[in-house]
Amino acid sequence: MKRCTVALTVNGRGSEITVEPRQSLAEALRTELNLTGTHLGCEHGVCGVCTVLVGGQPIRGCLMFAVQAQGLDVTTIEGLSGAALTPLQESFRRHHALQCGFCTPGMVLTLHALLEREPAADAVAIREAISGNLCRCTGYQPIVEAALAVSRG
Amino acid sequence: MKPAPFDYVAPIALHDAIALLERHGDEARPLAGGQSLVPMMAARLARPTVIVDLNRIVGLSGIVVDREAVRIGAMTRQAEALAAADLSAALPLLAQALAEVGHPATRARGTIGGSLAHADPAAELPVAMMALDAVLTISGPNGERRVPADRFFAGAFETAVKTGELLTEIRIPAVGSEGHAFLEIARRKGDFAVISAAVRLRLADDGRCDAVRIVLGGVAGAPVRCTESEERLLGERPGSGLLAAAAGRIPADAIELHSHHASRGYRRDVAPVLVRRALTLAAARAGAPGLGVPAP
Numbered sequence A: 001m002k003r004c005t006v007a008l009t010v011n012g013r014g015s016e017i018t019v020e021p022r023q024s025l026a027e028a029l030r031t032e033l034n035l036t037g038t039h040l041g042c043e044h045g046v047c048g049v050c051t052v053l054v055g056g057q058p059i060r061g062c063l064m065f066a067v068q069a070q071g072l073d074v075t076t077i078e079g080l081s082g083a084a085l086t087p088l089q090e091s092f093r094r095h096h097a098l099q100c101g102f103c104t105p106g107m108v109l110t111l112h113a114l115l116e117r118e119p120a121a122d123a124v125a126i127r128e129a130i131s132g133n134l135c136r137c138t139g140y141q142p143i144v145e146a147a148l149a150v151s152r153g
Numbered sequence B: 001m002k003p004a005p006f007d008y009v010a011p012i013a014l015h016d017a018i019a020l021l022e023r024h025g026d027e028a029r030p031l032a033g034g035q036s037l038v039p040m041m042a043a044r045l046a047r048p049t050v051i052v053d054l055n056r057i058v059g060l061s062g063i064v065v066d067r068e069a070v071r072i073g074a075m076t077r078q079a080e081a082l083a084a085a086d087l088s089a090a091l092p093l094l095a096q097a098l099a100e101v102g103h104p105a106t107r108a109r110g111t112i113g114g115s116l117a118h119a120d121p122a123a124e125l126p127v128a129m130m131a132l133d134a135v136l137t138i139s140g141p142n143g144e145r146r147v148p149a150d151r152f153f154a155g156a157f158e159t160a161v162k163t164g165e166l167l168t169e170i171r172i173p174a175v176g177s178e179g180h181a182f183l184e185i186a187r188r189k190g191d192f193a194v195i196s197a198a199v200r201l202r203l204a205d206d207g208r209c210d211a212v213r214i215v216l217g218g219v220a221g222a223p224v225r226c227t228e229s230e231e232r233l234l235g236e237r238p239g240s241g242l243l244a245a246a247a248g249r250i251p252a253d254a255i256e257l258h259s260h261h262a263s264r265g266y267r268r269d270v271a272p273v274l275v276r277r278a279l280t281l282a283a284a285r286a287g288a289p290g291l292g293v294p295a296p
Helices: A025-031 A087-094 A104-117 A123-132 A141-151 B014-027 B037-042 B078-083 B085-090 B092-099 B112-118 B125-131 B227-233 B240-247 B264-286
Strands: A004-010 A013-019 A052-054 A057-059 A073-075 B007-009 B028-031 B050-053 B063-065 B069-073 B135-140 B143-148 B153-155 B166-173 B179-185 B195-203 B209-217
Touching (some): A025 A052, A052 A104, A057 A104, A087 A104, A104 A123, A104 A141, A123 A141, B014 B028, B014 B050, B028 B037, B063 B085, B069 B085, B078 B085, B078 B092, B092 B125, B092 B179, B112 B125, B112 B166, B179 B264, B195 B264, B209 B227, B209 B264, B227 B240
Parallel strands (some): A004 A073, B007 B050, B028 B050
Antiparallel strands (some): A052 A057, B069 B166, B135 B143, B135 B166, B179 B195
16 A cells, blocks of 8 residues: 655654555554654554544544644643643642543643643542543543643642 | 545545545545544445545535525534534524534544434434524536425434435524423433434414424434424423423334443433423513523
């Protein structure tokens, strides 16, 4: 099957990758760019662990083909923080908002996008935002508390 | 969970997309937001050999609200529609239905037209479009045709769109002063509805109902309009007894669907309850007195 060359921006840097059309964006980020912070779970759009930001909006990385990302701006968990953690990531650590960590990149990116749009988001907005991200460890409460601590300043 | 191999084309002109779909026939599938097609491909329930990506086509998305109608380009993202204040003000019923569709990350990619053309029997948007008397524009090799929502949805995953055609625009006539409600029962927030109800209800100056629409989703292949219930309400002043009586007139045989999540019997029991709640909310919003706050 034909492979396609795709030029896109990942974490602020121009990248060119060669992919099969059937490769998901999340898979291509992992295998072609070695950005393994983006996880793959169910691979059919249910669990949310593959969430990345495209144009600043959270999307399911498993439901977008990498070829579709031509010319787009993608942010993965690796691109979120510089030398130090972001306040949200720091809050996750402080509130024990992760245990195994598998869902964490998707949770952090989803909540990061929410707080960019709605810096004072309340608990309802936070729960709504992560309604599409599954976590089997925390019971969600510490994740909500971590985000609330940031939105309440 | 990997899709089977396929060839990918991303035309920028609508006529090129139509020509590609016509040439490849049933081997090809148009790709809109991909929130239903891609999971089906991952599970190999769909194995198109050609994907015609509609995301690069110019002019297929956007929302125009004017005095007569709201026009929505088929490729408009659900998130964009939900965030459009003029759309929510003009069509609060549609905004309520959109809020029940999936999650932020699926709405960011999922499109209005994609959901309608996919026509999942449990989907919210077909139900809302039926209740809103939407007219859908289908573009094909011979130009455009317009199909009203009640003839667009032919059954489960079946619509009036034929091979080589695309749904390109949705036109919804402006609504006047009326009450509305969109309610659903789902297993979890963001899941497809087990059953959903869209209601519009208008009261004349004397407080009598002079227009009403009741549409149910998740009960049959296509959305079902509850005309017996509507007839019970026309010309009457809505009170809680009347609304319950109208909700009770949903014919049991209109409710066909059955799954391991919700039996046909459960759906038949719960449909009148959901319709009663939606009618109560819509009538209260239309200004009917004495209905109190309906159960959530």
